[in-house]
Amino acid sequence: MKERVLIIEDEIAMIRLLELELSYEGYEITVAGDGFTGADKALKEHFDLILLDLNLPGINGIEVCKRVRAVKQTPIIMLTARDTVSDRVRGLDTGADDYVPKPFAIEELLARMRSLQRRLHVAEAGEEVLYAKDLMLDVASHRVTRAGLEIECSQREFELLHCLLAHKNRLMNREALLNLVWGYSYEGETNVVDVYIRYVRMKVDEGFEDKLIHTVRGSGYILRD
Numbered sequence: 001m002k003e004r005v006l007i008i009e010d011e012i013a014m015i016r017l018l019e020l021e022l023s024y025e026g027y028e029i030t031v032a033g034d035g036f037t038g039a040d041k042a043l044k045e046h047f048d049l050i051l052l053d054l055n056l057p058g059i060n061g062i063e064v065c066k067r068v069r070a071v072k073q074t075p076i077i078m079l080t081a082r083d084t085v086s087d088r089v090r091g092l093d094t095g096a097d098d099y100v101p102k103p104f105a106i107e108e109l110l111a112r113m114r115s116l117q118r119r120l121h122v123a124e125a126g127e128e129v130l131y132a133k134d135l136m137l138d139v140a141s142h143r144v145t146r147a148g149l150e151i152e153c154s155q156r157e158f159e160l161l162h163c164l165l166a167h168k169n170r171l172m173n174r175e176a177l178l179n180l181v182w183g184y185s186y187e188g189e190t191n192v193v194d195v196y197i198r199y200v201r202m203k204v205d206e207g208f209e210d211k212l213i214h215t216v217r218g219s220g221y222i223l224r225d
Contacts, residue, residue: 002028003048003117008038008064009079010056014102018051021106035059039067047074049113054080054091062094069095073142073155075116077109092192093199095155098183115183130165132212132225135204137165144204151203156181160196161204164213164223173220197221 005027009015019029030047032038035058042050042064050068054061065076077098078091091099098112130137134147142158144151153161159181164172174193182192197213205211214222 002026004028004030004046006030006032006038006042006045006047006050008032008035008042008050008056008061009053010034011053014053014079017106021110025110033057035061035064039064042068042074043071049116050074050076051109052076052078052096054078062090065091065094065096069155076155077112077116079104079109092156092196093154097155097159112183130162130168132165132168132223133210135165135212137162146204146208153200153203156196157200157203160193161200164200164221168223168225171216171220171222177221 003026005022007015007018007022007029009018009031010033015031015033019031022029030041030045032041035056037058038050038052038056039059041047052061052064056064061078061080065078068074068076076096077100078096079100079102080091081102097116100109100112128139130139136145137143137158139162144153144158144161160177163177163180177193181196197215201213205213212223212225214224216222
């Protein structure tokens with residue numbers, strides 16, 4: 001069965017390029033030309049991947065991503081002409097899985113799509129529930145709790161915490177975390193790891209005397225059980 005891709009984009013030339021290239025690669029394509037229509041399709045139908053432009057008529061890509069993430073964990077790659085760290089972090093923190101700035105080579109986009117699908121398949125094939133002391137991460141239900149209290153995580157935060165738990169008691173350097181969580185084709189700044197470690201640490205450790213996530217200065221991070 002063909003993988004279904006929803007393209008939420010308003011630029012006609014970009015839509016035609018993506019439809020042509022992705023159809024040639026064997027994907028089944030659905031297109032939405034504005035944020036409202038895109039969010040509606042994403043919520044009512046099943047898609048294996050969403051390509052989401054940031055600047056859209058109706059509601060923007062950030063709001064579309066928020067609405068989808070409130071209900072579903074469909075993989076999302078944001079496409080946008082913006083290319084600053086703050087734009088990337090904002091999109092990823094909303095729940096997007098990856099970020100490809102325009103203009104891009106179609107080969108890079110296809111590589112990012114394949115990398116994202118591989119990471120998801122690895123996560124699905126791994127242990128469904130991971131623990132470290134009173135911290136619990138349930139892959140199937142996308143739940144995180146500590147001492148029985150629910151912790152809300154964005155998709156990227158969840159993937160980073162999953163990676164730390166899967167390698168608990170082992171030092172993970174920034175490059176390893178970047179490759180495992182963001183993918184080998186990621187070409188942005190490596191400080192995105194530090195940014196997301198800070199987000200995850202605030203949610204997992206803040207308010208608890210027993211800290212789980214530790215910084216090894218000059219080397220990386222470790223989640224100690």
